[in-house]
Amino acid sequence: MFKKLMNKKLLKNQKGLTLVELLAVVVILAIVAAIAIPAIGNIIENSRYTAVKADATNIISAANLYYTDTPSASSPVTATILIEKGFLKSTGKFPGTTTVSKGDLEIKAEVTTALRYPISFNNTSLDTINKDTKKGSEIKAAYTVGEKTD
Numbered sequence: 001m002f003k004k005l006m007n008k009k010l011l012k013n014q015k016g017l018t019l020v021e022l023l024a025v026v027v028i029l030a031i032v033a034a035i036a037i038p039a040i041g042n043i044i045e046n047s048r049y050t051a052v053k054a055d056a057t058n059i060i061s062a063a064n065l066y067y068t069d070t071p072s073a074s075s076p077v078t079a080t081i082l083i084e085k086g087f088l089k090s091t092g093k094f095p096g097t098t099t100v101s102k103g104d105l106e107i108k109a110e111v112t113t114a115l116r117y118p119i120s121f122n123n124t125s126l127d128t129i130n131k132d133t134k135k136g137s138e139i140k141a142a143y144t145v146g147e148k149t150d
Contacts, residue, residue: 042137045116049136052111052119053129053145055092060107060126062088063100076101076108120144 017025062082067073069087080096082088091098098109106123117139121129128146 042135045136045139047136048115049119049134049139052093052115053132055094055111056107056109056121056124056129056145057126059088059091059094059098060100060105060129063102063107064105067102067105074102079109115139118142 059079059082063077066077066082066085066087076099078096079088079091079094079098079100082100083091083096093111093115094109095111098107100107101123104125106125107121108123110118110120112118115136119139120142122144124145132145134143134145
């Protein structure tokens with residue numbers, strides 16, 4: 001008899017979550033996830049686009065050093081040549097065939113890696129890249145940096 005009373009007392013003192021409380025926690029977590037996942041997706045897409053613009057800036061800066069060091073060079077230089085000559089360590093997301101012309105140090109390339117849509121840099125200078133305020137999450141089709149859109 002004493003054992004039965006002790007067991008009932010122990011059962012009354014046990015604490016835990018009821019099914020309703022557990023369900024409320026799951027619903028709250030689902031709501032938070034539904035809000036957070038799209039926001040995180042936009043942040044990732046924006047950072048990928050910013051990284052591609054930074055890669056373009058690095059290639060143009062390396063070409064600037066190359067043309068400064070080699071004033072006789074007049075033809076466009078490829079990213080592969082910049083790497084071979086030691087002016088650039090990596091092309092980033094750009095192909096090795098990316099070219100930079102001497103005049104206004106303009107880059108010409110198309111990048112599709114890690115982005116939803118292809119990004120084109122057609123005769124794009126540092127100034128044009130820096131003035132581009134587009135975010136990666138806003139790009140919904142093939143896009144050219146510096147291109148005017150409505």
